[in-house]
Amino acid sequence: MANKRKGALACSVCGSRNYTATENPNRTDRLEIKKYCKYCGKHTLHRETK
Numbered sequence: 001m002a003n004k005r006k007g008a009l010a011c012s013v014c015g016s017r018n019y020t021a022t023e024n025p026n027r028t029d030r031l032e033i034k035k036y037c038k039y040c041g042k043h044t045l046h047r048e049t050k
Helices: none
Strands: 006-011 017-022 032-037 042-049
Touching (some): 017 032
Antiparallel strands (some): 006 042
C-alpha cells in the first residue's frame, strides 16, 4: 500500500494549522477552503501548507 502524504491547512487570518488534507500530485495550485477556525471563532479561508 502506498504512503499517502498529508499537508496541513492553515488559517489565513491567525496562521494556526487546524486541519490536514491528503496531497494530490495532480493539483498544481494550493488548496483553499473556507473552514471554521476555533482560535478566530469564525469561518475563515484555510490554505494548504507543506
